[in-house]
Amino acid sequence: MADRLAGCRFAAIAxxxxxxxxxxxxxxxxxxxxxxxxxxxxxxxxxxVAFVIVYSLTAMMIAASKLPGTSGFVQxxxxxxxGLFWVLPAAGLVWWMQKPDAAKGN
Numbered sequence: 001m002a003d004r005l006a007g008c009r010f011a012a013i014a015x016x017x018x019x020x021x022x023x024x025x026x027x028x029x030x031x032x033x034x035x036x037x038x039x040x041x042x043x044x045x046x047x048x049v050a051f052v053i054v055y056s057l058t059a060m061m062i063a064a065s066k067l068p069g070t071s072g073f074v075q076x077x078x079x080x081x082x083g084l085f086w087v088l089p090a091a092g093l094v095w096w097m098q099k100p101d102a103a104k105g106n
Contacts, residue, residue: 037101044097048090055086 059082067075 034102037097037099040097040099044093048093051089051093052086 063075063078063082067078
């Protein structure tokens with residue numbers, strides 16, 4: 001049995017008691033470092049501004065091409081829907097931006 005464990009690369013402690021085989025949870029250099037919150041906020045802000053500009057122009061193009069000649073109720077319903085729908089993807093982006101940084105000691 002000792003021969004089988006000695007060759008195992010996932011063993012946490014070698015047979016002789018030394019820590020030559022660190023577990024997967026202690027290998028920090030193999031894992032990607034999470035993006036710091038400051039960088040997420042910068043990237044998220046740029047993406048949010050770009051998204052709002054593209055979304056508003058697209059909503060206006062759809063309204064200009066599809067809504068002329070429709071009733072006031074249909075136009076009102078479209079503008080309420082288009083005016084509130086952008087909040088869903090923006091909320092997801094803001095949630096991602098506000099995630100706290102991982103603890104330094106881990």
